[in-house]
Amino acid sequence: MRLMTDDLLLMFVRGAIVSYFRKIALIAPLVALAACSSTPVAPEDLPSRDRADAEFIEGRYSQAEREYDRTLLKTPASERGPLLVLLGKCRLGKGDASGAIAAFDEAIASSSPEPVRIEALYRRGIAHNVLWRPERALLDFRRVMEGPKEARESSVKSDELLFRVGVTCLRVGMAEEGRRHLGQLLKEHPESTDASEAKERLALKAMHLQIARCPNEITADRRASEARVRGLQAEVIRSAAVPGERLVVVGKFTRFDDALRELARIRSMGYADAFPIP
Numbered sequence: 001m002r003l004m005t006d007d008l009l010l011m012f013v014r015g016a017i018v019s020y021f022r023k024i025a026l027i028a029p030l031v032a033l034a035a036c037s038s039t040p041v042a043p044e045d046l047p048s049r050d051r052a053d054a055e056f057i058e059g060r061y062s063q064a065e066r067e068y069d070r071t072l073l074k075t076p077a078s079e080r081g082p083l084l085v086l087l088g089k090c091r092l093g094k095g096d097a098s099g100a101i102a103a104f105d106e107a108i109a110s111s112s113p114e115p116v117r118i119e120a121l122y123r124r125g126i127a128h129n130v131l132w133r134p135e136r137a138l139l140d141f142r143r144v145m146e147g148p149k150e151a152r153e154s155s156v157k158s159d160e161l162l163f164r165v166g167v168t169c170l171r172v173g174m175a176e177e178g179r180r181h182l183g184q185l186l187k188e189h190p191e192s193t194d195a196s197e198a199k200e201r202l203a204l205k206a207m208h209l210q211i212a213r214c215p216n217e218i219t220a221d222r223r224a225s226e227a228r229v230r231g232l233q234a235e236v237i238r239s240a241a242v243p244g245e246r247l248v249v250v251g252k253f254t255r256f257d258d259a260l261r262e263l264a265r266i267r268s269m270g271y272a273d274a275f276p277i278p
Helices: 009-024 028-035 048-057 061-073 077-093 097-109 114-130 134-146 149-155 158-171 175-188 195-202 217-229 256-268
Strands: 207-214 234-238 246-253 275-277
Touching: 048 061, 048 077, 061 077, 077 097, 077 114, 097 114, 114 134, 114 149, 114 158, 134 158, 158 175, 158 195, 175 195, 207 217, 207 256, 217 234, 217 246, 246 256, 246 275, 256 275
Parallel strands: none
Antiparallel strands: 207 246, 207 275, 234 246
């Protein structure tokens, strides 16, 4: 069962960060060391920065965080920005959104080059959304969009930014602007990995709490019936992202705060994977 949630956003973030590391070849020192030896180089045998990168690639975020912290202790203030962004990504990857925000705050306030601060703003916006703070997230995303085009495009993928801004606008009640950004994503980046989710949200007529995604209508009807027995006003709607799939949703909300209050109640009933859409 495929769920695209802000609870599972961290899974997406982890995959994106791993791709990022591979793309910019931060493990080049590890490769170089390995090339000089007939035996693989273990992370613990590398310098602290290289060890941090190697741990991150392997998804060991706590170990990577520790090594980045050690590296920062001996890094001049003028060079701390990029490392702070990496530290924040690491914390976000392990589920510590508040700790990630603290690292991104420091990176944004640093004298780092514009692309570094733009990326820190973007990642901080993601962290705010993880903490259900769409208003704060939107402020950061707007600053990213208002930044120099060259700096923005060198640090943030355009399709991802459009998707995040669109969904966040919908959550704060700015439906027209949110739909415009999602429509722009579909028009300019039809092959984006976020395209199907953008279609899903554009098809919605209201804000709901999704409690299940099902492969067919029969399964969805059964899940909805079970929810109704438990006192929830569940309904089944078609998935705009995947033909044939159905979403089981609860409620129709105009305010994100109201959806969050109901979300807490529904999760207390055992629907741990429930989340608001858009």
